[in-house]
Amino acid sequence: MDISILPPELIRIVISAVIIIAFVFLNAMVLGYAERKLAGYIMRRPGPMEVGPQGILQLMIDGVKLIGKQLIVPKESGHALFRIAPLLAFIPVGLAFVVIPFSDKLQARDLDVGLVFMLAIMSVNVVAVLVAGWSSNNKYSLFGAIRSVAQNVAYEIPMLLSLLSVVLMANTLSLKGIVLAQHPVWYVVCQPLAFIIYFVAGLAETNRAPFDLPEAESELTAGFHTEYSGMSFSLFILAEYTNMFFVCSIAVVLFLGGWSGIPLPFYAYSGGIWFLLKVYALLFVMIWVRWTYPRVRFDQLLNFCWKYLIPFSLVNLMLTAILVKLWPVVF
Amino acid sequence: MNEYFSDLFSGAKSLLVGLSVTIREMFKPVVTVQYPREKLEITPNFRGHTELVKDPETGTHKCISCMMCQKECPSDCIRVKGEKREGVKGLALVSYSLDFTKCSLCGTCVEVCPTAALEYSQEYELAGYSSDEFRFDLLKRLEER
Ligand code: SF4
Ligand code: SF4
Numbered sequence: 001m002d003i004s005i006l007p008p009e010l011i012r013i014v015i016s017a018v019i020i021i022a023f024v025f026l027n028a029m030v031l032g033y034a035e036r037k038l039a040g041y042i043m044r045r046p047g048p049m050e051v052g053p054q055g056i057l058q059l060m061i062d063g064v065k066l067i068g069k070q071l072i073v074p075k076e077s078g079h080a081l082f083r084i085a086p087l088l089a090f091i092p093v094g095l096a097f098v099v100i101p102f103s104d105k106l107q108a109r110d111l112d113v114g115l116v117f118m119l120a121i122m123s124v125n126v127v128a129v130l131v132a133g134w135s136s137n138n139k140y141s142l143f144g145a146i147r148s149v150a151q152n153v154a155y156e157i158p159m160l161l162s163l164l165s166v167v168l169m170a171n172t173l174s175l176k177g178i179v180l181a182q183h184p185v186w187y188v189v190c191q192p193l194a195f196i197i198y199f200v201a202g203l204a205e206t207n208r209a210p211f212d213l214p215e216a217e218s219e220l221t222a223g224f225h226t227e228y229s230g231m232s233f234s235l236f237i238l239a240e241y242t243n244m245f246f247v248c249s250i251a252v253v254l255f256l257g258g259w260s261g262i263p264l265p266f267y268a269y270s271g272g273i274w275f276l277l278k279v280y281a282l283l284f285v286m287i288w289v290r291w292t293y294p295r296v297r298f299d300q301l302l303n304f305c306w307k308y309l310i311p312f313s314l315v316n317l318m319l320t321a322i323l324v325k326l327w328p329v330v331f
Numbered sequence: 332m333n334e335y336f337s338d339l340f341s342g343a344k345s346l347l348v349g350l351s352v353t354i355r356e357m358f359k360p361v362v363t364v365q366y367p368r369e370k371l372e373i374t375p376n377f378r379g380h381t382e383l384v385k386d387p388e389t390g391t392h393k394c395i396s397c398m399m400c401q402k403e404c405p406s407d408c409i410r411v412k413g414e415k416r417e418g419v420k421g422l423a424l425v426s427y428s429l430d431f432t433k434c435s436l437c438g439t440c441v442e443v444c445p446t447a448a449l450e451y452s453q454e455y456e457l458a459g460y461s462s463d464e465f466r467f468d469l470l471k472r473l474e475e476r
Contacts, residue, residue: 038357043356044356044359288357292352
């Protein structure tokens with residue numbers, strides 16, 4: 001077939017969709033492997049060792065196994081919703097890639113409201129978790145879902161407030177604009193508190209330990225995805241890992257200067273290397289945190305949010321607003 | 332209010348201490364032994380099933396078929412058979428059967444033996460398909476060694 005008869009825009013969309021899906025799977029594989037390896041080293045054991053040199057093919061085999069498994073739909077579940085939930089978790093994941101500025105030129109669309117768009121897409125995940133827990137018709141799943149909603153609603157606030165202080169300084173919501181605005185100094189230098197608050201809230205948003213109450217194995221079997229098996233289970237896992245990637249890429253874009261770093265040849269594209277390096281460094285911290293802390297209790301979780309994170313982010317936002325206003329007056 | 336901030340600081344400090352502990356552990360060498368491929372030296376005190384001692388001088392066992400071990404064994408898992416032979420003082424050992432499915436590894440047989448003819452083996456990889464595989468003839472095992 002002569003592909004030149006197709007509209008070029010369509011070809012572009014198809015190619016980028018394929019790249020995005022491939023990247024989602026690759027990212028989940030890298031993170032899954034890194035997580036198990038690092039968990040191993042922190043406990044002074046080697047992690048996966050059997051499949052391939054140093055167990056590097058383990059995640060591939062796991063993927064094959066999950067694809068080969070039967071999809072079990074419990075008799076008493078809400079069938080349609082039960083099947084929709086994993087898709088609901090997975091589909092938005094592709095969308096958020098549209099606005100991530102990997103480097104100067106590697107960005108699909110630079111939306112004016114890129115940041116809002118990305119946060120909106122990421123919070124669809126809560127709906128997926130709620131639908132999954134509800135339709136499973138199982139008390140563990142339902143508890144997981146309820147916890148997830150309570151936690152996400154609570155932690156959305158400090159997260160947005162801390163991001164807002166950066167937006168005040170950058171004076172734009174476009175992700176590329178924010179990266180360009182932090183030319184001399186990264187915002188992590190002038191907004192360290194906002195960075196920490198964002199990162200903590202981000203851990204809670206992605207349901208990562210120590211905030212992994214929605215899937216707490218020791219209390220809820222597996223929380224909202226207890227009833228899921230095979231590919232629908234792996235869609236949840238893929239979504240979780242991709243959401244981790246998003247949380248870290250927002251942190252990199254807003255606080256760590258995006259793609260800026262030591263200039264390499266073809267910098268407009270190769271800046272992506274710096275971007276990915278920073279993102280994976282933050283992901284390393286996430287994994288490190290997970291294997292260090294025990295899970296918090298539910299009251300501790302909410303207390304921490306309402307008593308510490310929200311007041312601090314509010315104060316931080318107010319101070320930022322005043323400083324931004326005063327800066328041109330004083331200097 | 333004071334408590335609020337002291338909670339914050341002590342909490343933050345303990346979190347950082349936790350992180351530093353795990354990162355230090357991460358760079359320490361791995362302690363796992365990849366078992367079927369790597370094996371640890373086992374301690375000489377290890378008590379496997381009993382085995383007849385090979386006397387380096389005569390090249391054979393030291394048992395005089397006195398039946399002490401058979402009598403003393405609390406689990407009744409030893410059968411010693413000896414016979415009178417020309418030119419041999421006492422009884423010559425014909426077979427020494429140990430029913431390891433019943434043995435409790437109490438060590439009484441090793442202790443009572445007047446000639447110290449018994450010892451513990453270092454064998455720990457014992458697995459089989461039927462209980463018959465654990466009814467050992469120690470004399471035969473000695474000859475095979
Ligand atoms: S170790 Fe104890 S139970 Fe085992 S054969 Fe010797 S005396 Fe019997
Ligand atoms: S006590 Fe020692 S010498 Fe006597 S029969 Fe048992 S193994 Fe042989």
